[in-house]
Structures are given as C-alpha cells and as structure tokens.
Amino acid sequence: MANDSGSDARIRDGYAARAVEYTALFGDIGQMDDVDRERIGRWADGVDGRVLDAGCGPGHWTAFLVDRGVDAEGIDLVPEFIADASARFPQVPYRVASLTDADVPAGSLGGVLAWYSLIHASPDELLLLLTAARRTLREGGRLLIGFFDGPDGEAFPHAVTTAHFWSVTGMTALLERTGFAMIDSEARVQDGRRPHASISVVAI
Template sequence: MRESGYLDAVRSSYDHVAAHYATLFNDELADEPMLRSVLALFAELVIAPGNVFAEDGSGLVSAGPGRVADVGCGPGHLAAFLRGRGLDVFGVDLSPGMIAQASATYPELRFEVGSMTDLDLPAESLSGLVAFYSTIHFPTPELPAVYGEFHRVLKPGAPLLLAFQAGDEPKHFTHAWDHDVNLTIHRRRPETVTNLLAEAGFRTMLTSVYEPPSRPGRPHAYVIAHRLP
C-alpha cells in the first residue's frame, strides 16, 4: 500500500516531540487503571483465547500464543507492559525518533520503524495486535485499508485491541507537548469502528467508552475484536 502524503506530517511531528513525549507518557500506566485493565484483558486473550468461534459457528478458533505487535508503539511503554504480562511483543512506529526513544528505554525489546499501512510481516504471523491511539491520524475513509492490513497479518482467532478518542469531529493541532506540530486527530464513534472492522473480517468482542477523571468531557473508546477465519 502506498503511504499517503499526510503521514509525512505525522512522522515529522512525532520525531519533533519524541524526547519530551517519552518523559510524559512512559509512566502513564501507573495512574491509569482502566488502561492497565484493557491491556491485561488483551494479554489474557492472547495467552488463553477461550471460546472464540468461527463465523459459521462450526467450532473453536484459537490463534495460540505467539508474537504480538504494538503498532504505533510510541516510546514503548505499552509494549513493556505487555511483555510483563508474558507476551512475546515487539513495537512498530512510523517515527524514527519514537523508535529511538523506545529502544533506549527498553533495550530488551525489539522496536522497528514501519507503517501500519504496509507492515513488513508475513500473512497470519501474529497472535495479537495492539493499535493504541495510533489509528487516530487516519481519516475514516483510509481505515478499511488499515484494518485490512491488520487482518492480513493476524492469525485466525487472534485478538485486536484498538483505542481512540470517541466523538464526531476531527481536531487539528499546531502545538502539542510543548512543540509545534502538524497533527489531526480523527475522533470516531465506536459503532463506526466496529462496522468497519466487521467489513474487514473481524468480530467485535468488547466495546467500552471511558471518560478519564482527569479529562472530563473527553471520552475514550476501547474495542477488542478477533480476526475471523
């Protein structure tokens, strides 16, 4: 898939803020029980998938334990958390600056520069994939291709975890994290995401909307789905 031009602005912006961003977010999970719970549930589904049925109801489909990708991994703190939950996890990010931060902070983990629009992975090679606030810079018409790439690299039955800001209108930022940036966040309703996932070959298992106490009026959404055969 050819990379869209607007992703150049995303890459450049995150390269510019990478060092400061890492200092702000590397410890965020310590104060976010909801995030920890969602990530822990995802890890449980990877390790012990449970009752995941084929689309026709013919029987259980289990991806089994294996490699997991944190796509749009940023400074690597989520990958480190998932590693602590027993997953064989690695990180991918569009920003070389973010990958440098992640590699320096968590040298025991593998991180690589890459795009979720064209992952350098064989088909059906992953037992799980996390995209935590990393699909938010894609306009909605671009999501089917992104979700299609997630479907390609996941094994049948493997879980997918998405996190994003819930809402209707995009918001453009020219300044964030004490730096000048050029970023648009596309807020979406959970049903928009689950419908697109269904079209891409996923079945939604969980949808949750959460309004962090520190950010009233700014709901966040979490979706866990599994890849159908």
C-alpha cells in the same frame, strides 16, 4: 496512511518534533490510567501467539506486554521514538515500520495492539489500516484498538496533528467490514480529557 504517503510524513514529522516532550508526558507505564493497564493486560492474557504493538510511540505498552511474558514487538513511523524506546527498554524489539508496511507474514500474528495509534487516519486511511491489521492476523487472532469517542470520522485539532473521533458503533462497523467480529467494548468520560473508547475484536 499508506507507506510513504503525505499523511505518514505529516504524522512522522509532527511526532518527531515533539518526541522528547511526548515521551516525558506519556512514555512511562506508571503514567497510564489503571483502567487502561487492566484493559490491555486482560486482552493480552487472551491472545495466543506473537503480538505487534502498531504505532508503539515511546514503547511503554510494548514493554508492558513483554514484561507480562508476551512475545511482542513494537513498530512506529517515528525514528526518534524507536531509538528512545530501544534505549529505555533494551529487552524489547522495536523497529521503524507502519501497519501497511510491517514486513510481517500474512496470518502470522496472534494479536495486534493499536492503542491510540490510528487516531490520525482519515476514514479512508483507517479502512486501509484495519485491512492491513487483519492481513497480519491468523484466524482467531485478536485486535485491541483505543481511540477518541465522538462523531464518526469528525476531525479535530490534536496537539500534534489532525485527529479523528469515532463512535463505538461506527468503529465496530468498520472493523466488521474488514474481517473482524466484536468481543467487547468500553467507553468512559473523565474530567479534563476527551471521551475515550476501546474495542476488542477477533479475526474471522
């Protein structure tokens, strides 16, 4: 998922074609699970410094952070998402960018939120993205990542474009390889949904 890669184009075009539908289904914080709001809110309260919402999609989580008093910015590959988010949440800064081309000084951030935004990356691409996230964070900065829980790296037919499962153990190993240490993790299974997991880590 490096800048201007074929993977980037596939993801961007896939979501651009369904941006209106996706925003209607998932673009309001009130549509999000209470457990996720609690998880992300608690994480944000422990972050010291500016936060990047990487792959912000419709922008609702970035707005959620800003409404809590966090200095947060949202980036996404999909111009349609950024245009709509900027119109719906004019108090929040958004721009078109990717983690690997975020134009953020190294070591300048206190936090990176990657909530289901890295699910389409292949295993090799995911390592590059986690490395890019680590580069943006100062020592002690925090990353929160949400993903689908399952066999490590296994591809499945997501509604937009191919996505990948990761186990908590497998994702933790990748995070540790790219300069992070575990804070905590959680996982759950809900009827009618794919298994979910999230991991909070600190940059070391």
